[in-house]
Amino acid sequence: MEIPKAGKVFLTEAGALSRFTGWFFHEAFRPRYEWREFIRQCFMIGFKSLPLVALTGFIMGLVLTMQLRPTLVDYGVEARIPAMVALSIVREIGPVITALIFAGKIGSGIGAELGSMRVTEQIDAMEVSGTNPYKYLVVTRVAAATVMLPLLVIMSDAISLYGGYLGVNISAITSFDLYITQVFDTLHFSDLLPAFIKTFFFGFAVGLVGCYKGYNSSKGTEGVGRSANSAVVLSSLAVFIIDLLAVQITDILGIN
Amino acid sequence: MVQTAENNNPVITITNLCKAFGKNRVLDNFSITLDQKENVVVLGRSGSGKSVLIKCIIGLLAPDSGSINVLGEEILTMDHDTLDKMRVRIGFLFQSNALYDSMTVRQNLEFPMRRHWIEISQKEAEDRVKEVLENVGLAHTIDMMPSELSGGMQKRIALARTLILKPDIILYDEPTAGLDPVTGKEISNLIKQVRETYNTSSIIISHDMKCVKATADRIGVLINGQCYAQGSYADLAASNDKNVNQFFE
Numbered sequence: 001m002e003i004p005k006a007g008k009v010f011l012t013e014a015g016a017l018s019r020f021t022g023w024f025f026h027e028a029f030r031p032r033y034e035w036r037e038f039i040r041q042c043f044m045i046g047f048k049s050l051p052l053v054a055l056t057g058f059i060m061g062l063v064l065t066m067q068l069r070p071t072l073v074d075y076g077v078e079a080r081i082p083a084m085v086a087l088s089i090v091r092e093i094g095p096v097i098t099a100l101i102f103a104g105k106i107g108s109g110i111g112a113e114l115g116s117m118r119v120t121e122q123i124d125a126m127e128v129s130g131t132n133p134y135k136y137l138v139v140t141r142v143a144a145a146t147v148m149l150p151l152l153v154i155m156s157d158a159i160s161l162y163g164g165y166l167g168v169n170i171s172a173i174t175s176f177d178l179y180i181t182q183v184f185d186t187l188h189f190s191d192l193l194p195a196f197i198k199t200f201f202f203g204f205a206v207g208l209v210g211c212y213k214g215y216n217s218s219k220g221t222e223g224v225g226r227s228a229n230s231a232v233v234l235s236s237l238a239v240f241i242i243d244l245l246a247v248q249i250t251d252i253l254g255i256n
Numbered sequence: 257m258v259q260t261a262e263n264n265n266p267v268i269t270i271t272n273l274c275k276a277f278g279k280n281r282v283l284d285n286f287s288i289t290l291d292q293k294e295n296v297v298v299l300g301r302s303g304s305g306k307s308v309l310i311k312c313i314i315g316l317l318a319p320d321s322g323s324i325n326v327l328g329e330e331i332l333t334m335d336h337d338t339l340d341k342m343r344v345r346i347g348f349l350f351q352s353n354a355l356y357d358s359m360t361v362r363q364n365l366e367f368p369m370r371r372h373w374i375e376i377s378q379k380e381a382e383d384r385v386k387e388v389l390e391n392v393g394l395a396h397t398i399d400m401m402p403s404e405l406s407g408g409m410q411k412r413i414a415l416a417r418t419l420i421l422k423p424d425i426i427l428y429d430e431p432t433a434g435l436d437p438v439t440g441k442e443i444s445n446l447i448k449q450v451r452e453t454y455n456t457s458s459i460i461i462s463h464d465m466k467c468v469k470a471t472a473d474r475i476g477v478l479i480n481g482q483c484y485a486q487g488s489y490a491d492l493a494a495s496n497d498k499n500v501n502q503f504f505e
């Protein structure tokens with residue numbers, strides 16, 4: 001059977017990405033560990049994304065509440081606003097939006113950084129300086145992204161809920177205590193856990209795709225731009241695919 | 257143990273090296289030697305495989321067949337740890353400098369020392385950084401970022417970074433490419449000076465004839481993947497062969 005050209009490209013790319021992932025697990029658990037670089041990357045990847053994630057989280061909560069209100073008022077279930085907002089933010093919107101912002105900022109950043117290091121032979125220079133560049137550059141970044149995204153999502157969720165509180169308050173004064181009580185009455189452990197677990201996969205995917213695109217960047221400055229760009233596209237897509245898989249899995253396991 | 261080459265022993269012997277990328281046969285039975293304290297220039301057109309050749313020497317690319325003997329040891333069959341030890345003795349000046357642009361000049365210079373686990377005190381490391389920077393004439397740039405330096409200065413910092421491990425052999429990949437003639441001349445002089453100060457043997461890749469004339473003890477011309485001709489600058493400049501002659505016009 002003849003495979004069409006686009007299909008061939010897709011399969012080659014998928015194969016290369018799987019090998020790259022396999023290589024990650026091969027290198028990640030063998031000494032020597034690059035702790036210093038890992039900590040530095042956690043700072044660069046996590047801490048530096050804080051303001052952006054906080055701002056988008058806040059706006060998300062506020063806007064969501066304001067948009068939901070008219071419909072819920074129509075149905076006469078105004079009192080359920082906090083519950084609705086809490087569920088949608090914690091289960092879906094918080095993790096996915098934060099992951100997408102993260103893909104835009106960190107995925108492209110890593111893609112461009114490693115891409116330009118590849119093109120200007122910095123990766124080769126590391127190799128001849130007694131450093132395993134895959135360990136030093138890729139493993140640390142992927143691990144840092146995997147660890148930091150869940151933390152960012154937790155923070156973003158909290159800020160979103162606060163934004164939601166302000167949104168509720170715009171048209172009807174509600175006490176913060178009441179709002180929070182309603183929020184936590186609605187949220188169960190089975191809402192939190194799957195949402196929390198999937199964020200690790202989001203972070204891993206964003207870090208890995210960014211590194212993959214950068215590390216295999218083609219020669220020339222144009223190659224760097226292309227790496228950064230396709231890192232964002234591919235990692236955003238990966239976030240949605242993982243999200244789709246996650247919802248299926250939780251469904252099958254019955255923790256819904 | 258790595259044995260030190262005696263005076264007339266070649267420090268690098270390359271025999272019948274072949275390397276192809278798919279159907280593109282870049283190196284095809286290439287052979288050359290480098291003697292102690294000698295500067296050999298490999299001359300060739302753009303895309304003829306000069307960078308590929310020296311990347312094979314330092315083990316960044318794996319050739320398809322042939323042999324590369326460096327300081328008495330075979331590179332191609334070496335395990336990774338031995339290769340890392342060997343790389344301490346071989347400096348490599350990259351065509352694009354390859355300075356780490358997220359690090360200051362000082363950190364750039366410390367990187368190879370730190371990563372190769374060179375056992376020296378903090379003080380000694382500091383002194384070494386200062387020493388190599390002075391040798392390339394850029395002591396004042398120690399806390400600058402590479403992006404703040406001009407192309408010629410970056411080239412010198414890159415050279416300083418290769419010198420910091422006090423290598424026995426230095427491989428220069430187009431050291432004067434992209435520089436103006438005056439800066440190019442300075443770099444050529446620096447290459448000669450480095451040989452005297454650090455007692456190095458070098459392979460210099462170039463097609464800048466001024467640099468070639470200034471630095472070469474011997475020239476090998478790389479054409480069609482082979483060492484097409486060898487000789488001193490004067491020999492080759494006087495050659496009647498059109499393929500060789502074209503470089504000297």
Ligand SMILES: Nc1ncnc2c1ncn2[C@@H]1O[C@H](COP(=O)(O)OP(=O)(O)OP(=O)(O)O)[C@@H](O)[C@H]1O
Pocket residue numbers: 277280282300301302303304305306307308309351
């Ligand atoms: N990693 C690679 N994969 C495939 N082909 C390569 C690779 N590296 C080099 N080549 C090919 O090998 C040939 C020689 O490349 P090389 O970089 O050695 O040229 P060069 O002589 O250094 O040229 P220049 O003077 O422009 O630097 C080119 O045709 C190039 O396309």
Ligand SMILES: [Mg+2]
Pocket residue numbers: 306307308351429430
């Ligand atoms: Mg080259």
